[in-house]
Amino acid sequence: MRLLYEGKSKRIYDVGDGRVFVEFKDDITAFNAEKKASPEGKGRITYEISRLLFEYLKSRGIPTHYLEPGEGGFYAKRVRILPVELVVRNVATGSIVKRLGVEKGREFSPPLVEYFYKDDALGDPLVCEGHITYFGWASREELERMRDIALRSTELLKELFSRAGLRLVDIKYEFGYDDEGNLLLADEISPDTCRIWDSEGRSLDKDVFRKGTGDVVKTYEEVLRRLREALSRE
Numbered sequence: 001m002r003l004l005y006e007g008k009s010k011r012i013y014d015v016g017d018g019r020v021f022v023e024f025k026d027d028i029t030a031f032n033a034e035k036k037a038s039p040e041g042k043g044r045i046t047y048e049i050s051r052l053l054f055e056y057l058k059s060r061g062i063p064t065h066y067l068e069p070g071e072g073g074f075y076a077k078r079v080r081i082l083p084v085e086l087v088v089r090n091v092a093t094g095s096i097v098k099r100l101g102v103e104k105g106r107e108f109s110p111p112l113v114e115y116f117y118k119d120d121a122l123g124d125p126l127v128c129e130g131h132i133t134y135f136g137w138a139s140r141e142e143l144e145r146m147r148d149i150a151l152r153s154t155e156l157l158k159e160l161f162s163r164a165g166l167r168l169v170d171i172k173y174e175f176g177y178d179d180e181g182n183l184l185l186a187d188e189i190s191p192d193t194c195r196i197w198d199s200e201g202r203s204l205d206k207d208v209f210r211k212g213t214g215d216v217v218k219t220y221e222e223v224l225r226r227l228r229e230a231l232s233r234e
């Protein structure tokens, strides 16, 4: 397999038949890669969670690039990623608290959707619909479709996490087009890309690494165990 792209936490290989292999590395970064580590087992656990969540969403009608599990990663449709990330917030924390002075812990119902321009050099800035359509990153219709998929996915995930005794606080989504022109949910879905709180408000996500408050791998393992338990009770 030919390496197509290496990111901060994943490697993407071209399988050669329209598929890619998404391999999860142990590397974890925060604060625009200023903080780095490579805890052993982190790639595997992030892969397992991402796989479980993509399979869950796919089985409930969400269009995703996910195809099938592999060794240390999954097979996915090759897509052209759009340069806009969508963040859906159920509860205020993180950048919105710093940026707008919103009270931490405030609930957003319905959820709040924000757009970020994917550009590491610029630190992925917050952008609005005007920027996105003006600069041609996505059309108004594409944005509407991404919003719809992101909100439906969040509703489904929120329900699953709640059955696992967990709270889905916020989550980041990326989208891409496959060769047939389908808009698909892509990249990964894991505690690296969302925030999860337990019933006591304890973080079970990348904030453990950002703040140095615990063991990342053990924390993510707990998330996987709880999600599996919730699904097995279905």
Ligand code: UDP
Pocket (backbone or CB within 6 Å): 087, 093, 094, 095, 096, 124, 170, 171, 172, 192, 193, 194, 195, 206
């Ligand atoms: N997020 C992400 N990748 C990014 C930026 C944010 O996956 O490049 C996730 C982050 O983990 C959180 C959500 O998006 O679940 C909202 O992040 P926020 O805007 O609060 O930024 P942060 O506090 O992470 O800087």
